[in-house]
Amino acid sequence: MSTHSHDPHAPVQEPDGTDEFEILELAVRELAIEKGVFSAEDHRRFSEWAESRTPMYGSKLVAKAWLDPAFKERLLADGTEASKEVGVNWLDPTGTGTPSDYTYFYVLENTPQVHNVIVCTLCSCYPRPVLGMSPDWYRTPNYRRRMVRQPRQVLAEFGLFLPADVEIRVHDSNQKSRFMVMPMRPAGTEGWTEEQLAAIVTRDTMIGVALPQPGWTAAEAPPRSGVAHQSAEITGGGK
């Protein structure tokens, strides 16, 4: 990402007007409850669940798979079932998932020859149980329409330049299937613990618009000097 200024995890100044939208959100919610559309308890349950979802679960799945070949095999064979090993039950919070989330979860393994990316062209399906809420850009028609037609161009906008001989596979999520990318373990992480590895498996690397790099976590970007071009990472990626 050295030639592009985008840092996918840099805090951006919050816009003005949040208070007015807090009021709008609460007004819509209270009116719906007053009209008997749903209950405050319904809302509390879904809020509690949504706020408990973060990319940490996906990071843990990937790091664990990097270190444990047997788990990796289970994860690739049945992502929904293997998720339970890191405490994620895709049937939460209702017993049948959320109204927009269930049912099948597939983990897509990147290789030196194949790079995977996820999208939802129809709406904005996203593996929320393991990645949390989707970023704004993921939900835009701009990303959804262009990623399937011009994936290299869109990835370049995120600062990810893949060699021409790397095939890009774009996976279109839908009501029944959710996907997540398992990036390749980068070189320079030999001997790392699961916790250390999970820290570099950021949200964007599991969407497929970035590659994990040693020293680059969701909380802290790498120093400006000495950052490798990401195309070098995929050709020199670890196992």
Place this chain on the structure above:
Amino acid sequence: MSSETPYTVLMDTLEAIGERDDTDLPSLERVRTPWESRMQATCECLSWRGALDTLERRQAEDLLGETVYRRFPVHTRSALAVAHALMNKGVFTESELRSKMAELRIRFGED
């Protein structure tokens, strides 16, 4: 009123939130504010209880967010589309929403 005519009560929030200023996809990256996850939970409740299906809501976000509410920041689309759709469906009226927002401003001590 056409189903795609913007509601004044919603357009009135534009000045407070400010016009969208993203120039490309990466510039849409931002820190999420707490009301957004509460809004998401409201969306789940509406779909769970059959009042506004998730796919219908997402299509409304696309349709309205790219047209009548296109000047708003992308992250406000759920709130705008849900409010718009519920008023279109007659779940509550524009007058009721305006009154409720005024009541809440007083409750929040902002008036």
